[in-house]
Amino acid sequence: MPSILSQYEQAFLKDRELAQKANSIFPDGITSDGRYTEPFPIYISHSQGGKKWGINGKEFIDYWGGNGALLLGHNPPEIVEAVTAQVQQGTHYSACHPLEIQWAELIQSLIPSAEKVRFTNSGTEANLLAIRLARAYTGKHKVLRFFGHYHGWQDSVILGADGAIEPGIPQSVLDATILCPPNDIEAVEKCLHTDPDIACVILEPTGACSGVIPTNGEFLSQLREITQEYGVVLIFDEIITGFRISPGGAQTYYQVIPDLTTLAKIVAGGLPGGAVVGKKEILNLISRKEQEKQGRTTKVSHLGTFSANPLSAAAGIAMLKIVKTGKPQAQVNQLAQELRRGLNAIIDEHRLDWVVYGEFSCIKFLIGHGIPGLKTADFNPYQWDYRQLSSRGNPQLRQNLRWGLLLNGVDISLSSVTMAAHSTADIQQTMAAFAQTVDWMKADGLI
Ligand SMILES: Cc1ncc(COP(=O)(O)O)c(C=O)c1O
Incomplete structure (x- = not known):
């Protein structure tokens, strides 16, 4: 044979x-x-x-x-119907539209940390924005992440799982990324204690690659406590776990609420799309009005030709309505x-x-x-x-x-x-x- x-x-x-x-x-x-x-x-x-x-x-x-x-x-009828109807209404208005509000309200009804919402085009973009927000909020620069955890392919987090250097990433970005062993709260504490320039801790809340190296709720609670103590933003990358492990994601399942949550995949009903959701005071760093109120002349930038595009919004709404049932x-x-x-x-x-x-x-x-x-x-x-x-x-x-x-x-x-x-x-x-x-x-x- x-x-x-x-x-x-x-x-x-x-x-x-x-x-x-x-x-x-x-x-x-x-x-x-x-x-x-x-x-x-x-x-x-x-x-x-x-x-x-x-x-x-x-x-x-x-x-x-x-x-x-x-x-x-593949192709669940509710999503096919919603997207088919929307494609005939228009795929890109270069303008605000009611579906983006309905979509965001559904997210807020499910994800406890979602005081405010900003849509992106992908999970990579969501993490890029979340890290930028964390840096702006804390005035610090470094990102602490864990061995094996995947957060997309942008410079700050694409370092090989074992911390191997990837070509094309500037040394300054490498220097601003700290890699810790998974599930090791003492290693995290040591880093936070010795390095005052850490802006955020980011992780997949069920562990590397959604559980290849699993993480449990106890570690999440410990991280929540320690990041609060050191004034560091805690980011849950719920791009896989969001809506999958429970309608409210890992944060609902484990009852640990991060400062920022990144979403993609299920959130857009199987079409391209993502979101950063989280604390009002952090997301408001994108708001021109809020920054002006604080007497600031600058804000965190975020743009995107296809952000909250009507097709992804229609698919996302159809998906989240079903997700909500559990x-x-x-x-x-x-x-x-x-x-x-x-x-x-x-x-x-x-x-x-x-x-x-x-x-x-x-x-x-x-x-x-x-x-x-x-x-x-x-x-x-x-x-x-x-x-x-x-x-x-x-x-x-x-x-x-x-x-x-x-x-x-x-x-x-x-x-x-x-x-x-x-x-x-x-x-x-x-x-x-x-x-x-x-x-x-x-x-x-x-x-
Ligand atoms: C946990 C996690 N974060 C981020 C990403 C990147 O998302 P995207 O491929 O939409 O850029 C992925 C994609 O697989 C992921 O699983």
């Missing part, structure tokens, strides 16, 4: 052809680093519900979920739990040193942790080396797993989510695809 790789190359010939063309146009043939795939990526023609279809008609159960933006699934969150959590359990049963049955873990609707894979005989139920990510969690295990095994799953009709990444459109049948089919791939990997002598 041919190897998994040669099966992949044979099954996706048309994709390979497109990839060759793309390679001559785009660096690495791709348009976002997250889509890098060896030896070439698959190309999608359309999607619906919990599935998407490749250019050769092959069906995939999709666990990328629009990188976390599609809580409900139903999709319960569904995705249940589906993810079933999937994690099912996959772990297969891992235990084959005595692999792999584990599938995660909380809420998140599915994280660690493929090759190096402890033979460890049952998946005994795996506790809080007791694990965070650098190993971040590596996600053995690259060769990970790659073969991905090819095998795609060949078996499942598109899942090592950090995936369930969508409300998934069915129990999808979960069963995913388990069968996983078991088949494990058999192939054994046949290939990989495990």
Whole structure:
């Protein structure tokens, strides 16, 4: 039987052809680093519900979920209807419009920290603005962030997860970024105590990459206390967790209220969009009127051609109305739990040193942790080396797993989510695809 790789190359010939063309146009043939795939990526023609279809008609159960933006699934009717109606009304007025108010009011009704709201075009932009606001508010310069936590690709936060220097980032920006180990309140306290120039602490409130290196509520409470003590702005990056882990995000679930919250993905109903929400006195640094009242002649700048554009507003409103019910969150959590359990049963049955873990609707894979005989139920990510969690295990095994799953009709990444459109049948089919791939990997002598 041919190897998994040669099966992949044979099954996706048309994709390979497109990839060759793309390679001559785009660096690495791709348009976002997250889509890098060896030896070439698959190309999608359309999607619906919990599935998407490749250019050769092959069906995939999709666990990328629009990188976390599609809580409900692909093309939910309420959002399709809202966007279709809006596209006929206009896509860009270069003016204020009523939908932006309705959209922001829905956010305020859900997110406790949202005293004021400012829309952006993406999560990266939201964090860029939040950090600028924190600097302006405190008069300090540095950003304290945590190993592995992702906050978009802007200069202040794109430092490699391990703090490795990225080309193209000025030394002055590197000097203004402090990287702490995750979940280590003593390390944070030491930094805040010794460095009076720290403007903000930013983190993903359920941990790096929405829980690859998980964080718990206790750490969030400790951070809240310590940042208040040192006069440092606490930013929750709820770009993934917002509306997903509860209608009011991680801050509602853990009852810890940050000064600023950044949102994107679900907030815009699966279309491009984001927001910074938070304390009135911080957001008001953008307000010309408020700054004039304080006798100031300058303000924090924020512009954006597509900020609060009517299409994203229409999609966001439709999404948040459904989010508010709490139903999709319960569904995705249940589906993810079933999937994690099912996959772990297969891992235990084959005595692999792999584990599938995660909380809420998140599915994280660690493929090759190096402890033979460890049952998946005994795996506790809080007791694990965070650098190993971040590596996600053995690259060769990970790659073969991905090819095998795609060949078996499942598109899942090592950090995936369930969508409300998934069915129990999808979960069963995913388990069968996983078991088949494990058999192939054994046949290939990989495990
Ligand atoms: C936690 C988190 N913050 C920020 C971002 C960046 O958002 P965007 O891709 O919309 O710029 C992402 C994107 O995946 C994210 O997961």
